[in-house]
Structure formats: C-alpha cells, structure tokens
Amino acid sequence: MTRADSRRVPPEQIDAVVKALYTEADRLDWEHLSPQRRTALYDTWVTDPQIGAVLTEFMSAETARSWIKDGPMKEYRRARQGAGRYAKFGSRQGPTAAQIVAHALGTEAVIMDGTVGVKPFHCVATMNGAGSTFVAWGEARNFRHLVWAALSHLTDNPTDSAALVIIETMAEPTPSADKARQESIAQRCSLALKYYRVANERRPTAAGSEQ
C-alpha cells in the first residue's frame, strides 16, 4: 500500500523529498539520535513544507509518515555508504573500495574490473598480476557475514586468498575482547584481518552525493 501510494508521486518530487529528508537527517546527526527523538522527527517531517506537505498531496498523513520511516529513512545508512536505492542522495561517509584495498593490501594493489559488490561490501584485487585477493569490509557487528562471504569466495576460487577489513568509527571502537575473538576466528579460517578507522564524519551543512 505504501509503495502504491508513493508511486502516485511524480519521480522528480520524490527525489526532492528524499534530498530534503537526507539534508535534514545529516544536519540533525540522524545516526546518533535516540529512538524517541526519531519518532518526534517523523511527526515533524510529516508537516514539513518540503517533505510531508509534498507527500500529503498524494497520500494521507499517516501513509506519508510510514513511507518516510520505512522508505528513505530505512535506507539512510546504506545510502551514506553509497549503496541502495537512494545511494545518490547519501552524503558519502564510508571509505571507498580503493581506500580499503590500499589499507588491506598496500597501495600497489589494483581492484579488478567488475568485482566490486555489496551485501557485504567486497571486491577482488590483485598485486602486480600475481594472485588475487578477495577483500570484504563492514562493521564489526557484521563480522560473520564477512567471514561467510570470504569462505564462499575461497570455496569457488581455491587459489585466491582473502582479507577482511572491519570498519571502526570513533564512536564504535572494537573492545579488545571482541578483537581477540575476531582475530582467532580469522586465523582459524586462514583469513587476513585488518581494522580501518573512519575519520570522524563531519556534520554537513549541505547534503548531496559526494564521490
């Protein structure tokens, strides 16, 4: 029902709404807001002239609220990592594949064309043409998905090697006990393991894609 309702909205208006939403979310530091605050914001946005007011011309306020919540805002985090339906509106904060590969394998490593993918983020890189390495990266909470992706790749490509990169932010450091556990699991599976610290994101004043 939600999707059907949103289809009635002309695409360029949807784009403008998502853009306005993400600008607001960036400004308010959405990722660090408590659930309570987020609830209050959904209500505010439903009456915002650039957001809710546009939507409610085509749907009820209630539907607009749930579209905002389950549509663009559910995608917000992924959009900021440059993935998902609304990737072009996300203000890019995650590291690029090239940065990750340079961190994991060194600056000489080259990403092979067409190997970059998502869920989890991954690619295949090669060092001077000598052997290829599967690299998967993500947050510590998705560690098991990284392991699974690497093992799957190695099963299909037994001559490759694999490296995992765990993304840390200053707000979410990996506690040493978890780190020790991750290291022994990676070792058991013959996977290289690195940690990549994302520099503190700036709270932007303007949104938009920033490649």
Added chain:
Amino acid sequence: MSSEPRVAVGEETIDVTPHPRLLAVLGDIEFAPWQCLAELIDNAFDDFLTAPPDGETPTVAISLPARGSDRRDAQVWINDNGRGMSLDHLSGAVSAGWTSNARYGKLGLFGMGFNIATARLGNTTTVRTTRAGDPDWISVTLDLHNMAANADFEVPVVREPKDDLSVHGTEIIISGLKQEQHEALSRQQVKIRRVLGDVYSYLLREKGFSLLVDNTAVQPLLPCVWNHDRAVVVSGERIPAYIPIDKQLSPLLACLDCGRWQDLGLTRCEECGGSNLEERERRVTGWLGIQRYSHKTDFGVDFLRNGRKILVRDLSLFSWADPNEPGARPIPEYPIEVPNEGRIVGEIHLDHVRVNYQKNAFEYDTPEWKYAVRVLRGDGPLRPQFARSMGYDTNESPIGLLFTGYRRLDPGLRRLVPGDGKTAIHQKARDWAELFRKGVADYQDDTVWYEAARQHDIPKPTVPPEATQPSEDPELDARTRLDIPEPGEATPGPIDPPPARETEEQKQQRYRTVGQVLPDISGEYSLPNYSTWNVTVYALSGTELLDNNEQHVPVYAQGQRGPEVHVFVDLEHPLFTEFGSDPREHAVLSIAEYMRERRGSSAAVSSIVAELKDRCLPDQRVTPSALAAIAHSLLARVRDAMRPVIAGNAEGFWSLIGADDHAATEQTYASEGLDRAWDDVRAAGDWISYAPVTSVARLIGQRPGDFFDGKVFRASYAAFQDSHARSLAVSRIVGYLNDVGLLAERRARPRPDDLNRARLSCRLLDDELAEVSTDE
C-alpha cells in the same frame, strides 16, 4: 614527622617523591560515575574551545560496558577528535598535578582530574594519542596495581604506525573496572546521558560540540522558558519574562599559577609571587527568565564556567542573608507562596570565578562571586515589605523584578500561568514541558502554554443578549450571528450554482477553523484496557454544532485517522448558557463515552470519567489541599491590597479587630520567626499580613467605605443612598471572604457541595478584587 616538604640540611636533601600507591588512592575521592566521565570530557572540550577540529564536528564518543557484560572484559572508552598530543604533552597529561592549561581559562583545572577520574573507574588506563601528520599513535598504559607493586613510576611508551597521517585525536581506555563502577556504568546509560546533557547543555547547543554515549547523541537539556517577548504588568510596570544579562567588569590580571585576580600594572602575583600574569576580561553574561511550568524542585539558576554547568538549578540567590549578622542563616524568599513551586530560571556564565576541584561549587568567598550575586539579585531582600523593614529600597535587580512579576502562580495572562477557566493547570504545563523536551513540534514555542493562560481569562459563556432582548429584525440578527452577508451585498446569486451540501468532513474542517483549541483538556487520554486516544477539544462560539444526524448538540466527538479524536463544544448551547453546565465537564464526558463505545465496554460512563480525571486531568482535582492553595494565594492578595489602607491608620484599625484576633495575629507573626520588631510591624500596619481571615472580614464589615469603590474591591458602596443596598454589597463580599477563609484554613467540610461552593466563592471574590497597585 616534619611538615616541611623539603628539608635542607647543608647540602643534603631528601626525596619526597610519593609512592606510586598514591595514584590508586586518588581513586578514593568521591566522584560519581558521570563526574569521572565529565573530567575526561572536559579535557577534550577544552581543546575544542582552543582549536576546534577543522571541517569536523568536535566530538567526544564514550563507549560504556554493556548491561550484563563480564567485568573482567569490560572497558570504558573516551575518544575525541581533538588535536592529539605530543609525547611530552602526553607525559604531562597522565602525571598527577600537571596541567597544560593556562590554569584559569579552562575547564580542566588542577591537573588531577585525569588521575582522579581514571583511578576511580578502574585499575588500568591506556591513553592513545596522535596528531595530524604524526607517523604513529603513541600510547602509554598505567597499571596502578603493577606500579604500586614495583614501586615504579616509569611506564613504557608504545608506538603503532598510522595508515592515514591525517588522523588525529585521543583515546582513553579504562579496564579492570571497579565492581561498583562497572555496575553503575553498565546500567545507567540513560541517566548518565541525561546528566551530561544538562551539564554540557550550553556547549552542545551553542558551540555545536557532539557528545555520544554508546553511539547515541547526548541531547542538550533545553531551557523551557516563555518566548522572549512575553511580559506581565505589575503596578503599571512591564516586567519581561526574559532578561538578558551582560555585565562587564574591568579587566584584571589573572595569576596563571594560583588563580588570584589582581590589579593591572603589577608584575608579580600578590598571593604567590609568581610572574605568570595575564590580563583577562571578566564578565557576567547569560540570561534570567521564567519557565513555562512551575515545579517543586526543577527551577533555579544554572551557573556555568567555560560552558560547563557548575551549579545546576541553584536556589541560593532566592535567599537573603543579613550582611550585618555574620553567621545568620539565609532566609528563603522564593518560592514562599502556596503551592510552593518555583519558575525563575537562568543560565549565567561566570568564566572568571574560581571553582572547587570537584567542579560542583564556586569559591563563594571571592569578590568575583559576590559581585555576580549583587548584579543578579541585588543587596536587599526580594520581598518589598521585608526589604523596607530591613532598611533597603525596593529590589530592582533582575531577580527582584522577576520575583515581583512572577512569584504568584495565579492562572491567566496577568501572571502568565496556564489555566482552564477555573484553576491553574500546573501538572498539564509540566506534561507539555516533557513533550517540549522530546522534541514534539507543537510544543517547541510557548503557544500552547500561552493559549491556556489566555483562554483562562476569557469569561465563561454568558447568556447572549439577543436571547433575552430580541432585536428589531430577528432575521438580520441571525444573519449577523451566522456571518451571512446582507442580501444586498451578496455576490450575484443567480449565476452561482446552488451551494453543494456540506460534507461531514467539510463541516468538521469548518468547526476546526472557527474553533479554539482548549489545551488544558486536550492531549493524550489513556486508561488500562482502553486504547490511547489523542484528543483535541475545540470550543466554538457563534457556530451551531450539528452532529452527523444534523441534530443541534452541545458536544460532539468524532474519531479521525488513527488515534486522533476531535471534540467540538458549542459554548453557546443553552445547556451552558441557560443551565450553567460546565463545557469542559461535558467534553470529558463525551471523551469517556467515545472511549467506552470504541472499546465495546459495559462500564458506566461515570466510572470512566472518574478514572480519566484521576489519571489524565490531575489539575482538575477539587481536593481540600488543592483548593486551600488557591484560597491562600487569593487571601494574600486581599491582605496586600488592604495594607495601604491599614497603614493610613494602623492603630485605629488594630483596635477594631478585638482581643482574640490580636492574639492570633501575634501568634502567627511569632511562628514565622521574622527578625523585625513587632512594634514596628504593628505601627506600619503590616500586621494585616498576619491577621486571621475573621478579622479581615470584620474590618471590611466595620469600615466598608475604606475598602470598597475600587480601593480594594470593585463593588460600589458610597454611591448607594439606600442603607439596605449598602449592607447587601458588604455582606456579599464578607460572605465570599468567609467561604475562602474556611477553605484556606481547611475548615470547610470536604463534601462536594461545600467544596464547590468554596471554589465558586474564590472565583467570585477574585472577580471582585480591584486591580490595585500594591507594592509587591
């Protein structure tokens, strides 16, 4: 045994370096968990204030052990993206007693905060730090048990190469947490976030600093005050609800070694002899204002130093201590009137006043603190009468003004207090403040509170004149009432299509447009076993209310989308205008009926109403104690208004009230324990403030000419020629007074009829009271 730290005997010296055990002992100093974190936050915020990170949000991210975590693995992290430290700086930062700050400019003050805070939290602390451009992170680990066991202060430095040279910042990782700290930190995240949001409110909201606890932003606690342009008028003087403060003191030299201020031109500190002097600006800045709600404890002035709250909701400025009596206990002056709730608040920056090392008090004996107190609350007492009796002029300081304008909590715009037409709705005002703090859009500015105060003043529906005195042309009259244009001036009729019949939705929209929201009974209605409804009540005047069967009804409740319910009340329905029923009562009744119907409940509507009032409308309670508060406040106003008259012939009036009342008055005065000589009080006529209600009524009965005709009461007296008319006027007022007196002294029988009679008497007496300029 020697008390000298260093004893020189010829060339010999002894080494007084303390044992490393000292570092662990610092952890015995009483610091609450949040205070420990705050010490470490202060270090980072100091750095941000000096040099905010370029193009990044200045952020401190704290990560606390999870609920149910194993204490042995648990860690506390405090990470910041400040400039980071050099090895030298790091070595100073972890050494007790060292400080990089020019001491008296910053939050981190004593160079001990780091050691106290970390030792209090746990046994092992690692500090990792790096500056932009440094090739590696440098880190040191202080293991207090090891250091004490080995009697060694030396700790190894570890270097870890950096991938990205531009990274900068500092991380503090504390492990080996103490049992009680682990308990508190892993269970009290919400509480810690709330305290930090209060203490750092200013820096978070004005400087754009970000503080994260477990990846959730600490929200600055925002002051919920009236809009800056609101004001009340007392004795012809406009008193704003918001007073900005900016008082600059002459700059002085600050000694960066001991903190003492001294005159410009000196080259050495008069206190410690140091030459590290720096000229500094000194200001008292910020604001004082009135909160949109009153509260027993949540009011008072916040005092900040460099953006951090040192005193939170401080009440000391509301007391007065006689400077001529050293050691005299300060006398609380606000709030002193029932219901004993305060609403004066403020945020005052005193960057130049020294604080104690726990950062929870200023040094109150310094001239700087005393000056700030004088700027904000003046020298004399706040209460004018008391001030005069102590030899002071009226207190015209900012707090003195706010006291005059806002100390009373009578509902209505006159005092800026939300009400419901009958009584103040303090609880509702506090509930709305919760919504303000949750960020709910409608509650961000003060409209809801202001409307409730405004509507309280709107007179109750009275019988409209046209109902009793039909005009010459009844048709014209109906037209005016329904806002139908004159036939002549109407837009050409024949071309217009016949007006379409109004749909139910259009009709309700029309009601919403012309109606006025009654905020005091709107809001969330919820009972156990019933759904929760968001009710908005609209009061209509001059618009006939039709239900969905086109019946003319006094009240009409309609469900909207989801949990929204709109209730429309026709204030001019005969039920209210001719039978005197209370529109609000009927609105609540219809809400109860709506809830009952939707639930399919067979409960009696009356029992639902009772429960709704109990849970959702506590302000409407007509308990003896709630009413006593109203009566007290009203009587205080009557006595105040009478005082100038009494003062004209204090002894004469005194002799009128009789021996029993003399005794009662003296006893009341004695029990309040005021210092002023009773003879003075009597001579000045101020005894009326302590006289029982019976004597107030007696005075009015005996000397009505002195108190009527706008002197205290509006009612006419002297103009009446007829003696019966005169006595009727007097007995009416005296009757109300006696009712109010019974209520104030809680002698009214707690039967509903008696309570209602007393409540009406309060209202009627209030209406009779003339707008007299009293000096309080």
